[in-house]
Amino acid sequence: MRIGVIGAGNMGTAMGTIWAAKGHQILFSFTNGSMRLQKALAAAGVNGRSGTPAEAVAFGEVVLLAVPWAAVGEALKAAGLLKSKVLFSCVNCLKPDFSGLAVGTTTSAAEEIARAAPDARVVEALPPMAEVLAAAHHRLAGQQISTFYCGDDAEAKAIVAGMLRDLDLEPIDAGPLTSARYIEPNGMLQVQLAYRMGLGSRIGIKLLRG
Amino acid sequence: MRIGVIGAGNMGTAMGTIWAAKGHQILFSFTNGSMRLQKALAAAGVNGRSGTPAEAVAFGEVVLLAVPWAAVGEALKAAGLLKSKVLFSCVNCLKPDFSGLAVGTTTSAAEEIARAAPDARVVEALPPMAEVLAAAHHRLAGQQISTFYCGDDAEAKAIVAGMLRDLDLEPIDAGPLTSARYIEPNGMLQVQLAYRMGLGSRIGIKLLRG
Numbered sequence: 350m351r352i353g354v355i356g357a358g359n360m361g362t363a364m365g366t367i368w369a370a371k372g373h374q375i376l377f378s379f380t381n382g383s384m385r386l387q388k389a390l391a392a393a394g395v396n397g398r399s400g401t402p403a404e405a406v407a408f409g410e411v412v413l414l415a416v417p418w419a420a421v422g423e424a425l426k427a428a429g430l431l432k433s434k435v436l437f438s439c440v441n442c443l444k445p446d447f448s449g450l451a452v453g454t455t456t457s458a459a460e461e462i463a464r465a466a467p468d469a470r471v472v473e474a475l476p477p478m479a480e481v482l483a484a485a486h487h488r489l490a491g492q493q494i495s496t497f498y499c500g501d502d503a504e505a506k507a508i509v510a511g512m513l514r515d516l517d518l519e520p521i522d523a524g525p526l527t528s529a530r531y532i533e534p535n536g537m538l539q540v541q542l543a544y545r546m547g548l549g550s551r552i553g554i555k556l557l558r559g
Numbered sequence: 560m561r562i563g564v565i566g567a568g569n570m571g572t573a574m575g576t577i578w579a580a581k582g583h584q585i586l587f588s589f590t591n592g593s594m595r596l597q598k599a600l601a602a603a604g605v606n607g608r609s610g611t612p613a614e615a616v617a618f619g620e621v622v623l624l625a626v627p628w629a630a631v632g633e634a635l636k637a638a639g640l641l642k643s644k645v646l647f648s649c650v651n652c653l654k655p656d657f658s659g660l661a662v663g664t665t666t667s668a669a670e671e672i673a674r675a676a677p678d679a680r681v682v683e684a685l686p687p688m689a690e691v692l693a694a695a696h697h698r699l700a701g702q703q704i705s706t707f708y709c710g711d712d713a714e715a716k717a718i719v720a721g722m723l724r725d726l727d728l729e730p731i732d733a734g735p736l737t738s739a740r741y742i743e744p745n746g747m748l749q750v751q752l753a754y755r756m757g758l759g760s761r762i763g764i765k766l767l768r769g
Contacts, residue, residue, distance in 0.1 A: 352722075359689035364726060367692065371725045411718055412679075414672065421672060431679035435715040437722065438683045441746045442668035447754055450747050452671060453740055457663045458652035462624065462631060469622075469641035473648045479569035482577065490769035497748065505645040508621055512562075512647065515581045516574060523748060524756055530663055531748035536651045537660050538707065538733060538741035544657055546734055548768065555765040558758065559699035 353409025355379045355402045355424050360439060361415035362389035369393035378405040379416065379424055402427035411435040418442040418451055449530070459499070459529030472500035472509040473529045475536040476518060478543060480550040487517045494553035495519045497535065499528035521556050563619025565589045565612045565634050570649060571625035572599035579603035588615040589626065589634055612637035621645045628652040628661055659740070669709070669739030682710035682719040683739045685746040686728060688753065690760040697727040704763035705729045707745065709738035731766050 350373045354361045357380035365375040366389050377399045380386040390397045406412055406428050414436055416424045421440060442451045459473035477494050481487055487494065496518040500506045510520035523532060535554070542548045560583045564571045567590035575585040576599050587609045590596040600607045616622055616638050624646055626634045631650060652661045669683035687704050691697055697704065706728040710716045720730035733742060745764070752758045 350718075350722075359693070360686070363689045363692035364686065367697075367726050368722065373725070411722065418668060421668070422675070425672070425675050428676075431676050434679050435712075435718050436672070436676060436679035436681045437719050438669055438672050438681055439685055440668050440672065440683075441685055441743050441750075442671075443747065443750060447750050450743060453665055453667045454663055454744055454747075455665060458628060458631070458650050459648055461652075461662060462635070462646070462648050462650065465632070465635050466638075466641050466646060469644050469646035471646045471648055473650075475649055475651055476570070476574065479573045482570070482573035487577075488769075489767035492765075492767050492769075494767060502645075508560075508645050509647050512560075512578065512621065515583070516577050521752070522756060524751055528748065528751060531744040531751065533651050533660060534664055534741040534744035535748060537653065537664075538738065538745060540651075540653060540657050541734055541738060541741065542731070542766070546732060551769060553767045555702075555767050556752070557699035557702050557704060557763045557765050559701075559761055
């Protein structure tokens, strides 16, 4: 396949290099570091070339958009018309300092609950589906399910982490209560997979490390 | 530990029952199904009792809030003052029909990109950290990393799923492009764990099934 890469940064060059090794043809464009681009071109060998974003669009059956959120406008402008092209976006709208998302998340149930109960020490954790907890064992395919928790009170968080362990879940500290803005959509994603995408309720998330 | 449960539904009774089996004392309150409550009380045995939300607060060293989003206001009102109590919230702000989140998520990078490039067939997938992809192997602790993808064009999605497989990632179809509202916070959660919580960039998510 011919793949046009717009955004030859860490992510775009890493993905493009692997695809080139798999035999795909890659055109890298829109880099902010010519050293990185040269390294990717060397790694891609005969399957790699470079050009402009417009050339990436003309070249690719698929266009990978792999730019920082702040550069999306400029990148799409340079790309020009995308006429039914498959645009594979791996752009997340991270704020430049990685402190949160620039669009889309404004609050969370946990923050609203903390506002409604200002005298409580709120900790949020979203365990797996009730069906998984109601079963005799709470592991899936033998593996322990990870459960993210967040809050602004260290002692309260430690108590909740212990309660999660008592459910045979692996507690993962996700930071302050505002992290509920990420944990709740993650829970919703699992609801979507279970009920809308047909995977059923015996699913869960595991955080891999290695 | 003494745990007051507000919301003796599927989730609250499942968690309370397990904790009771671990030796914790549970007071269940605020049920919408007395059969379920009776079953939970029977399962909890000497470690279980029932009462009002205010009694759950008075009883519990920790209060578990496990009600549907729409019932939060009523539940907190019935709970009364929570004076520095640890409030373990497992409430997600799911819409009643499970079609999305009622608060907090309004849009996503992918939807904004699709608006900016209306002639493209946008598919979003957020692969793991570039550091994981740049390594010789892309598995963590021997396990394949799951990568959620979403979009509104079936053919385009199938192409992107294949490209993810070429990266040795497990593609998980998360539905329409609006699912980016859940995928992007999930990506942000991993950024938060890697950089703010100190887990480093060699992390990833696996969807467990079983």
